[in-house]
Amino acid sequence: MTKSFITPVGFADANRGLAHLFVRGLTVEAEIGVWSHEKGRRQIIRLDMDLAVDDPRSAGDDHGKVVCYEWASNEARAVIATGHFNLVERLAEEIADRILCDQRVHAVRIRIEKPGAIRGAEAAGIEIVRLSAAAPDILP
Numbered sequence: 768m769t770k771s772f773i774t775p776v777g778f779a780d781a782n783r784g785l786a787h788l789f790v791r792g793l794t795v796e797a798e799i800g801v802w803s804h805e806k807g808r809r810q811i812i813r814l815d816m817d818l819a820v821d822d823p824r825s826a827g828d829d830h831g832k833v834v835c836y837e838w839a840s841n842e843a844r845a846v847i848a849t850g851h852f853n854l855v856e857r858l859a860e861e862i863a864d865r866i867l868c869d870q871r872v873h874a875v876r877i878r879i880e881k882p883g884a885i886r887g888a889e890a891a892g893i894e895i896v897r898l899s900a901a902a903p904d905i906l907p
Contacts, residue, residue: 778819778874785873788818790836795844798851799858799881806851812858812881813890814843818866819874834871842866855879855893863897874898 779787793816796809820834843862852858859877866875875897880890 778817778876781822784822785819786822788820788834788836788839790814790816790840790843793840793843795847797847797858799853799855801853810881812847812855812879812892814862814880815876815878816840816843816862816866817876818872821871821873834869839866855881856895859893859895860897863895867897867899870899870901872899873901 777783777785778789779785793814795812795814797812798807798809799805799812800810816839818834818839823833842865846861846865847858849861852861859879863875863877866872876894877897878892878894880892882890884891
């Protein structure tokens with residue numbers, strides 16, 4: 768039997784009180800890259816985020832009681848705006864850390880792509896999954 772390299776994460780599970788909040792294809796200009804031709808200039812990155820958040824049913828229709836996808840997007844933009852990142856890996860970690868500061872977020876998956884980073888490939892990048900210290904039983 769071959770072991771999967773993908774760790775399943777239950778981003779939405781009513782029994783565990785979790786909902787899945789996501790942002791797909793957020794396009795942002797970032798100062799990123801380790802090579803000399805990438806320094807001192809901005810380039811486009813694409814960002815996907817998946818968050819396991821407290822189930823919003825108890826919030827009713829109150830926007831202030833839920834984790835908002837615009838908030839998550841703005842947090843990612845704020846991290847990107849802090850300056851140059853050599854590695855997409857470090858950028859992904861910093862975004863995950865920032866989003867996990869909200870206690871209603873139990874897990875986060877961050878995927879960062881650099882379009883055109885490799886000749887002949889649509890994009891290259893990294894995907895990470897991080898759990899909060901107080902996460903409910905998210906891994907099966």
